[in-house]
Amino acid sequence: MELRHLRYFIAVAEEGSFLTAAERRLHTAQPSLSRQIRDLETEVGVALLDRNARGVTLTEAGKVFLAHARLALLQVEAATEGARRAVQPEKPTFVMGFLPGQEVIWLPHALRILREEAPNVDITLSSQPSPDLALSLMRGRLDLAFLRPERETVGVTFRSLTQEPLIAVLAADHRLAACKKIAPQDLAREAYISSARVSPVLQAVIADYAAAAGIRLKAEYDAENLSTAMSLVASTGGITLIPLYAQNILTPNVVARALEGTAPTIELMLGYNEANGSPLLQRFLSRAD
Numbered sequence: 001m002e003l004r005h006l007r008y009f010i011a012v013a014e015e016g017s018f019l020t021a022a023e024r025r026l027h028t029a030q031p032s033l034s035r036q037i038r039d040l041e042t043e044v045g046v047a048l049l050d051r052n053a054r055g056v057t058l059t060e061a062g063k064v065f066l067a068h069a070r071l072a073l074l075q076v077e078a079a080t081e082g083a084r085r086a087v088q089p090e091k092p093t094f095v096m097g098f099l100p101g102q103e104v105i106w107l108p109h110a111l112r113i114l115r116e117e118a119p120n121v122d123i124t125l126s127s128q129p130s131p132d133l134a135l136s137l138m139r140g141r142l143d144l145a146f147l148r149p150e151r152e153t154v155g156v157t158f159r160s161l162t163q164e165p166l167i168a169v170l171a172a173d174h175r176l177a178a179c180k181k182i183a184p185q186d187l188a189r190e191a192y193i194s195s196a197r198v199s200p201v202l203q204a205v206i207a208d209y210a211a212a213a214g215i216r217l218k219a220e221y222d223a224e225n226l227s228t229a230m231s232l233v234a235s236t237g238g239i240t241l242i243p244l245y246a247q248n249i250l251t252p253n254v255v256a257r258a259l260e261g262t263a264p265t266i267e268l269m270l271g272y273n274e275a276n277g278s279p280l281l282q283r284f285l286s287r288a289d
Helices: 001-016 018-026 031-045 060-088 103-117 130-138 184-189 202-212 226-236 243-248 280-289
Strands: 047-052 055-058 091-096 121-129 143-145 155-169 191-196 218-222 242-243 254-259 263-275
Touching: 001 018, 001 031, 001 055, 001 060, 018 031, 055 060, 060 130, 091 130, 091 242, 091 280, 103 121, 103 143, 103 243, 103 280, 130 143, 130 155, 130 263, 155 202, 155 226, 155 243, 184 202, 191 226, 191 242, 202 242, 202 263, 218 226, 226 242, 226 254, 242 243, 263 280
Parallel strands: 091 121, 091 143, 191 218
Antiparallel strands: 047 055, 143 263, 155 242, 155 254, 155 263
């Protein structure tokens, strides 16, 4: 089995067609691509694709193999990136990733440690959603990230940093804005602004909270980021739930309110690639606790 087999299989699986994958993604002939995939299935010992007149679909074995194939290629990218960075010029670099808004809280502490440990280091910052930060760690493009405990990661180590309670965000002129705290039953009556696609860990915490409270949140919108969530809250009159840190970046037309009872919490982690041999990373981690 070679890396090209994995790349070919991923392309076919994502395109749902040998012809489309061959012409648009791989720039090869369809018969050659079909032969490569048959060779791969022979190597694995099971059928990975169901062929039919409308294209191809993944078998159950194919779905499992696809997830591992993607991770395998990510590890190859990380190995390549790590090797290149190991022979960089003498001036060291350190790349940190943050959930949008978290740098307001944690960047001063991180910079203080880095400046004390390596005054001449070049520091690069990246602000991304948590799943993207985890992906960048797996690819070796970040030294360190402040993110959520993402599940589908390979080679990433997480260290717990803090637990953040969730708060409700609603329009400043919303009728519930007069309340000091928002009850779960109030949430169930309002349109809910979700962030399921970009924040799966947060969404799982919220789903557990709703189930424990015996309510169903009516997700009418799915926000791409915090800014979009606040815009949707202000324009639709809906409500969203966010970690406490985000109250530092609220726009003037929305307000934050605590949740009644025991508020759910979400964990913030320090994440890094366990294959990263940077001495500066190790010194940073030794002081981060």
